[in-house]
Amino acid sequence: MTVALSCRAGCGACCIAPSISSPIPGMPHGKPAGVRCIQLTEDNRCAIFGRPERPKVCGGLRPEVSMCGGDRQHALGWLGELEAATR
Template sequence: MQCRIGCGACCIAPSISSLNKAAGERCKHLSTDNLCQLFGRPERPKVCQDFKAAEWVCGSTRQQALDTLIHLEQQTLDD
């Protein structure tokens, strides 16, 4: 699956510890049109580089992606 251009759910819903980013907070490297400003650059965090869009995570809409990622984030906090 290809990333939905302008979705940004993976840059909002989860926490990203290497960027000191809390869950639900917009990444400081996310542009106003929801594009990663570090994409393809060496300083992009490994966790971001390793994330691959998948239908089971991203669903068919941006809202589905946000809902799934929020749910997954909450599950990891409960453990």
């Protein structure tokens, strides 16, 4: 049985670590890896979650144990390694 994970409150790793090549409101050329998305709020939540202008790549990234691990630092590291491997 697979258990669905929810995003960790206050994490935001998926909005910082990976690059996004598609336009984001306020970031028309996307964002480079390691740069905080302009749509990430102070409490590390997506300000455009569920809205049509949210990039499709963001909606396709789902939390899972291997990516999220036990804490935010694990998620940042894992996503950073994935980014480097896919350049």
